[in-house]
Amino acid sequence: MKIQGKMFIWLSVFMLAMAITYGVWSKEPAGTTALFLGFGLSVMIGFYLAFTARRVDAMAQDNKEADVADEAGEVGFFSPHSWQPLSLAIGGALAFMGVIFGWWLLYFSLPVVLIGLFGWVFEYYRGENRTQ
Structure with missing residues (x-):
């Protein structure tokens, strides 16, 4: 989760830079607002992932030497067919x-x-x- 948290934080930095650049050059409010909202969503997701990564054990995705099979196991409960x-x-x-x-x-x-x-x-x- 640490890696995903860092990715979203860096994405939010990029989105903020692009929102400011787009807003200054285009002076178009709808696209600028959408980019700022994308920045806000990226910050929220990145903060949540970084905060959660501190509270849980390190996962296989946080280990650079891990294999795909290291994360194998029960994924969760999924409902059977439903109408x-x-x-x-x-x-x-x-x-x-x-x-x-x-x-x-x-x-x-x-x-x-x-x-x-x-x-x-x-x-x-x-x-x-x-x-x-």
């Missing part, structure tokens, strides 16, 4: 179509979104994926 994101996508599409065609369409999209949302949140409390 709930499809329900949320259909409900979201209906909601955005309601903005285009008429607000009345939101009355039909809200139940679909709520069913998908509650189904996704409580997916592990019932059925075959139930946790003990």
